[in-house]
Amino acid sequence: MPNKxxxxxxxKISESLTNSKGFFVVDFRGLTVKExxxxxxxxxxxNAEMKVYKxxxxxxxxxxxxxxxxxxxxxxxxxxxxxxxxxxxxxKVLKKKGEELKKLEFVAGIADGKGLNAEEAKAYADLASRxxxxxxxxxxxxxPLRGIASVCAGPARGLVTALDAIAEQKKExx
Numbered sequence: 184m185p186n187k188x189x190x191x192x193x194x195k196i197s198e199s200l201t202n203s204k205g206f207f208v209v210d211f212r213g214l215t216v217k218e219x220x221x222x223x224x225x226x227x228x229x230n231a232e233m234k235v236y237k238x239x240x241x242x243x244x245x246x247x248x249x250x251x252x253x254x255x256x257x258x259x260x261x262x263x264x265x266x267x268x269x270x271x272x273x274x275k276v277l278k279k280k281g282e283e284l285k286k287l288e289f290v291a292g293i294a295d296g297k298g299l300n301a302e303e304a305k306a307y308a309d310l311a312s313r314x315x316x317x318x319x320x321x322x323x324x325x326x327p328l329r330g331i332a333s334v335c336a337g338p339a340r341g342l343v344t345a346l347d348a349i350a351e352q353k354k355e356x357x
Contacts, residue, residue, distance in 0.1 A: 206263050208257065209287055
């Protein structure tokens with residue numbers, strides 16, 4: 184019979200998995216309590232949270248949730264960073280803090296429904312965020328529309344210029 188604390192941890196992990204769109208696994212060896220709190224605070228601002236669970240129980244939860252198998256990566260001191268919306272925001276925070284502290288490394292992850300190795304997880308940090316992509320899309324869509332509006336306004340602008348020139352001629356003639 185499994186002990187009560189492990190059963191409760193399994194329930195917490197299952198809840199975290201259902202409430203998030205995915206997670207990154209990071210090696211957090213060597214982080215002090217203050218550094219860990221700083222990382223957690225930065226992740227909260229990116230709508231993500233870092234939790235530490237037992238790797239064996241995480242393997243069981245992943246199997247129960249029928250998620251991709253990344254169990255071979257779950258070795259050593261792992262923290263799990265669950266993100267609610269955009270994996271890019273959480274990955275950027277982890278990369279930035281990892282570079283600052285030199286103690287935080289990507290191990291694996293699950294994003295967009297597929298398992299990631301360390302390099303693939305780290306690559307998310309180099310992508311543009313959802314907001315940046317939306318801004319780029321709006322710019323690309325607006326450029327042709329701006330050109331069309333300019334072309335459509337051309338004849339009206341020409342008419343106004345011609346009428347203005349005729350008005351000036353009539354003033355000078357009078």
